[in-house]
Structure formats: structure tokens, C-alpha cells
Amino acid sequence: MTEESATPRGAPRLPMLLEAALGVGTYPELRTTLQHIVDTATELTGAQYGALGIYDPERGAVVELFTTGLSDEARARIGRLPDGRSGLLGALIHDPRPIRLDDLTADPRSGGVPPGHPEMHSFLGVPIRAHTEVVANLYCTEKSGGPFSEDDLALLRVLASQAGIAIGNAHLHETTRLRERWIEGTAAVATALLAGDNADDALMTVAEQARILADAAAGVVLQRTENDGMEIVTASTHDDPADLVGTVISPGAPVLEQLLGGEPVFMDDAATDPRMTTHARHRFGPTMLLPLRSGGTLIGTLVLPRHRGARPYTRAERLLAAQFASEAALALVLAGAQHDREQLAVYEDRDRIARDLHDLVVQRLFATEMMLESTLRRAAEAEAGELIGRAVEELDSTIQDVRTAIFALQQPPAAAPSTFRGRVLRETSGAAVLLGFPPSVHFAGPVDALVGEPTADRLLAALRGALAAAHRRPGVSAVDVEIEADAAGVRLVVTDDGTRDDGARGTTVTWHAPL
Template identity: 75%
Template structure:
């Protein structure tokens, strides 16, 4: 085909594509017109298929058929790294694809030229062009070439090219038709990416809201951290979601981990002080890593399992409360810019939710303490004073009583009141203990043992303390006392008919040898082996 014929055909080709129907009787116009229905059908088909991969395959198949090329290809460009991420082909058999092997890199040769200089490119013999390079071994032999960029506004999204036209060389009309299809492909890719980003943003927003709601419903600290790790892992499509918290030594320790597979060895892993990654995290900066297994900044032993990773500071009000790490499997796909942005926003919201949940927990604990303090004050100011006054009245009455029987009766009443006063004081002490904290004092540990025994016995043993137990009883004596108390409570539980157990701890007891020490007395009303009722266990230790 002569250059003059090409020039004539270009004018008629443009008219045909615009649907104007004018004709100057040129043979190129006659050749182009029958292709219009196929082109229009292809464009309409693009609009009805919502699946991007099927759409792009349809475009390259249509381009090869419409223009009469033996081979066709459509490459999609990675918007961040510049290489081709996908390649859709027409005219190549499975055997051809296997021989070709890897994808073109998109940086070299004619494909790279279409990206760097986004203009249509038409060649009669690409093998004679010095810019042709990067053709992999086993690639089918090709000569004629027609390529156009997939361009949306000023952004190049890929390229569409045909080779080996069956009848002669590619023409201007072929180029115009291919540009129409390329513009439709660019529009499909752009719309798909916008839709995908919108859906991704929606999922992250919904996930952040769900995490906030879950944290504010009263989860404990460990469950709250696991909720953040699990939700972030799912949203980021990561292999693991990990939460780290600062250690006293200045490092960071993994305290919660949610993984797709076996999490063995992850929880408890520590980033040592001075690590380059740690310096960034403690400074409130996110860390994005292409390959955790090879990055020199990573120092933990579990890094060999992971590839691309995001490490995001959990901070609120300038205070760093931890780090959220989202590693993918080794060799996994890299995180995109939108992934990093959405994950960073999620981490900020999760950190705020953790702080609010912690504040809410503190307020609830404060309300419990205030209520317990009020109850303790009421017991001390009202109940104990009344009981003590009644005890004094009965004691005075007993001293003036003439009847021996009345004296004994009043004595028992005084003893009962005294025991009740001791138990009320014990209750006041118990109310003053934090609900979730384990006691460290001797008094607190005795109350814990008797409280635990109450679950098995079905009733709570009465406990009475004499003297400043926590001040006078040292650690060795306290361990011995608790061991004897556990044994006595277990023995009482094994006896039949036990309905009451009394525990007395006297820190100022006068021992048999005349020395002062601590005495433990445990009594119960159970049935003994000799048929009698009631058993007493006594343990003493000098101070």
C-alpha cells in the first residue's frame, strides 16, 4: 500500500469512525466501513461486562480480529513500580506461552517506549528497528507492529499492540481503530481501579467502626489487642496481624498475634533496643518494608517467614501505646500506596479506640472502688459501731447478773458479737482490694484461700484476725501458714456433715514455750472417725 493511499484512507477512516458516512470512493474507506459494526459491537460489549479481566481479554481478541492481526497483546502497567503486572494475548497457543515464559518487563524495547513516550507506533519490521529489545527466547517470530498506549487523561495504564498483519502492513485506519479500543481499555482499567479503591476504603471504614464498637463494649486488654490484630489482618489481606508494646528495657514485644497458619514463636518475640526499625516506630513514624526476610532493619528471628510488611505506630495524643504490624507471606504481593494509607488511618483510629476503651475501663473501676469505699464506710461507721456498743452493753449486763445460766448466755452473746465484728472488719478489708488484683499480704492471701474454698464447700468459712498480721508475720511464716491452711481446708472438706468452718489467725499469740509467735486455728463441725463431731487444727510458728 502506497503512502498516498494511506493518506487518503486516513481521512475516510476518521469519518467512518465518527459515523459520518461521507465517502470519496477510496478503496481504504470501503475496507474500513465493514469493520464498523464489529467495532461498535466490541465497544458495547465492553460496557456490559463488569469483570475487568474478561473485558481486557475481549478487547485484545476483538482488536486482533477486527484489524486482521495474527498476534495481539494488552499489557497492564503497575501504577507504582512501572512494570507490567498482567498480559492478555490473542493468537498465541498454550505451547507458545510456555515457550515464551516470563512477562516482558515493560521497561525496555518497544513496550517501554510506548510507556515513556505515549504515542502510537507503527512499524513494517520491528526486527529492523534498533529500539526493539527484551524479546524473550521462544517468542513467535514477528515483523509488522502496531502499538498504542492505554492512556487515561495524562496517565499511562498500559499498552495495546498487534503484530503480523495477515494482509500487508498496518495502516492509519488500523491505528485509529486500535486507539478507539485502547481508550475503552484504559477507561475500563481506570473505572475498575476507582471502584476497587472505593470498595477497599469502605471495608476499612466499616472495619475501623466495628473495632471501635467492640473495644468500647468492655473487652479486657488482651482481647482488645487481639481484636485490633485480627481485624487489621483480614482488612489488609495479610498473613499475620501483630500488636507490639514497649518494654521496660526500651524495646518492643509482640503481645498479640493473629495469623492464617501456625502462630508458633511469634508472641513474645522482642525487638531489641537500638534497632533501626524501633527508632522509627518510637518516633511515631510508620515503617514500610518490601521484604522482611532480607531487609537489614529487621532483626527478629520470625522475619524469615515474611515478605512485604507494614509497621504502623498506635499513638494517640502524642503517646505511643504500641505498634501494629501487618506482614504478608514471603514472596507475597507488595502493598500499594492506597493499602499503606488506609492501614495507617486504621491504626490511628484503633489507637484512639484503645485509649478510649482503657479510659472507660478506668472509669468503671473507679466507680466500683467508690461504691466499695461507700459500703466499707457504712459498715465501719454504722454497723461496727452499733455492734460494738451492743457488745459493751451485754458485757456490762453480764457482770451484774446473778444467775449463772444468764451469765453463760450473755457470754456466748458477747462472743458472737465479737466474731461478727471481726468478720465485718474482714469484709471491709476485702472491699478495699482491687477486683482483679491478686493479694500479696498475708491477710489478703488467707482471704483468697477461704474464698476459693467457699466455691467447693458451698459456704464461706468465717475468718478472724488478731493483731497486725501483715506487719508481724514475715514471708517464711506466711508461706507455712498458707500451706497449713490449705491442708486444713482440704481435710475439712473430706469430712462428712461439715456446715461451718472457722479460721483464726493470731499474730500476737503466746506459744507453749513462752515465746510470742503466730498461731493458726482451723475448726469445723464435721463428723470425726470416732463418731464425735468437731475437729480443731492448730499450727504455730515463733517470730
């Protein structure tokens, strides 16, 4: 080997090249491997400076630069390193062919050097390919003892091919690991949703799992508003989500048009992107907005923002997140359908119980009451008549209780009651938590048909006051609520057995209003 084919230290270059090639697979981390390749490149070519730039085709720029020959102070003086959008680095990206120059300052493609950058003249650069795609570039500058030779270029090409293998393997491993992670996360979300969570919990499950999978600062779900805007209804974040929930994207916003059309939106920096108009955008950088769409129906939008300055989302992350959103939307639809089926089964069972109570119990009680009334008219002894009369009253009270139970069974369990009778039962059910026992409620007359909204509100306010007063009295063990409506008006009577201030037991509150 001639003197020209050896490094300045006299070490043969072929063994060093073989060592570098064999060492590509020995480093556990890609970053360590790439830094080793840059260091070896400068040694093999006798260059003073070397760099390896990772290229992102989606952004059209170098996103990470590994350097050698520059001290920490020199890097600090340079400031922001080249991004490959211009100059010789940009030329090597746009036209991926090797470049060898004796003096880069004389080349028209050179864009000059930033202030504080070391003086450079000789330049050697080659593209790094993974399969057929350019993924990085390898550069060497300032060869000691003269310009770079063809042998230097051949050596750099070998190193570039080794770097391409390392980057390609790393990307393949990372993509496989990432895909497995997202698949496991999607399966976990589907399992959780189909386990029977309510709507709010289901959306939170989607938002939180997506935030973890995407390594995002927040996971946010938006849903459409009545005026065709979108509002944040759920937010999962390490910070306080209160300033996110309730945020509205107004109708007509550019990003909204894409989302309503079912298109995902990807942003490198939400804080500066003109399509974002919310107040929270200044906190975030790289952001994905993914429609939750299933069967042509837009359920909502999943937003995954990262903090400002965080690494941008890769092509693989965008694809996997979009697939996650599609699967999550389908799981939400299936979970909703399952919940509806379960609710329907509950309603059907309640309706069956109510029919049985009405057809069997009430009719038999009513027939017994009629028989006792007939017997009462024929009874000669006063004592027997009194006993039969009390039995008739008890039967009538039982009939009213059963009818109230039938009405309660016919109400949807989660829905707010819309009828007056249902609102009364809701008030007494709430009072049962404080009293420790359910009040007895009796209705007489067509209360739902006769009691209008203003009268109902006043009566319910009086009922709440009477129940609260009963709760404050000591020794209360029973509360009876009677509501009677007829053509003359509606009457409320609340009776309890508590101890009054004067020491006597039992209090009756009566409220009456004309109809």
C-alpha cells in the same frame, strides 16, 4: 473503505471498533473487559499477538498481563512474562508515547526476547490512561501482510481510551467499595471496644477485624518491651498463632526505628526484606506495619502480613489501613479511659460501703459489746452470765467478719493482693469453689504489720494444705480460719466439721511460727 483498512477476513473495521467501544460497559468484570479489548485489538490491526499490561506506579512494573495469540504451551515455554522494567515495554512506561516499529529487533530500546518466546518483528504500542495517569499499556505485534499503519495506530488509540475508561471506572468502584468496607469495619471495632472488653480482648478485636478487612494471612499486635524492643502480644490467624505470640523484635532493628518514630512500614516481601529479623517472616510476603498511635503516644503496632506470592497491597489499601490503625488507636485509648472511669466508680462505691460499715455497723456492734460486758460483770446468775458471755463472743466474731468484709471491699477487684491479709482472703475465696461454701476467716492483731514475706509464704502454704485436706474429708459443711499475730509470733488455726478416718467429726490444724 479500501482493502488496507479491512481485517484479513475482510470485515469492516469501523463496525468492529464501535462494537468494542459499546461492549466496554457490558461486561460485569474488569478482567473480562480487558481480555475482550486485547482480542479486538489484534483483530482490528491484523496482529498475530496482543497484550495488555496493568501498570503499578508504586512498584514501577507491570503486575498483570492479558495476552492473546499465545497458547498455554507457548506461555509455559516463555516462563515469566515481561514486567515492563526494561525493553520496549519499559520504554513505553517511562516515556508514555505511542511506539510503531517495522522491526523491533533493530531498535536499540529492545531488550531481546526470552528463550521460548515467539519470533516478533513489527510492533505497535500505546499507553492507557485513566484520567491523566498511565495505568496500563496495549501492545500488538507481528502484523500479517506487512508493518503496522497509521490507521492501525489510530484504532489502537481508540481502544486504549476505552480500556482507560473501563479501568478508571473499575478502580473508582473498587476504591469506593473498599472504603465503605473499611469504614464499616472501623465503626464495628470502635463499637466493640467501647462495649467494655478488657485490654486483651480489645487488642484481639483490632487484630482480627483488621485481618479480615485487609484480606491478610494474619492480624498481629505488638507492644513495646522494657528494653525498647517490641513483642507480639496478640495474633489472629487461621493457622496456629502460638508460634507468633511472644515473638520479639530486638532493639535496634531497622523496622523498629521507623515504628517507634510513628512511621508506617510497607513491604512487598517480608521474607526477603532486610528490615525484618523475626523467625516468622519467611511465611509472609506483602506486609503492612502500622503504628497504633494516639495523641503522641505509641500504644503498639498493627501488622498485616499476606502469604508469600499473594497480591501486593494497593495504594488505597495502604491508606485505608493506616486510617484504620489511627482510629483503632483512638478507640483503644477511649475504651481504656472508659474502663478506668468504670473501675473508679466501683472503687468509690466500695469505699462508700466500707465507710458505712465501719462508721455505722462496727461502731454500733462495738458499743453493744461494751454494754454487754458491763452487764456481764454485774450479772448475779451464772446462767445469765454464760448467755451474755456467748453473746459477747458472737458480737466480737461479727465485728471481725465485718472488718474482713471492709478490707475485701477496699481491694481492687482485678489486681493481685499485695498485703498478707488480702492473700489469705484470696486463698480462702479460691477454696470456696471446691468446698461449695466460703470458709469463715478471722484476723486478730496487726497481721499485715507483723507478718513478713518469708513467714507469709510458709503460712499460706500451710493454709492451702489445710484447706485441701478439709475438702477431702466427707461431710464438711463449715471451715473456720483464724489467724492471730502478736509480738510472740503468728498462729494459724483451721477447723472443719468433716468426718475423720476414725469416724469422729471435727478436725483442727494448728500452725505457729515466731516473728
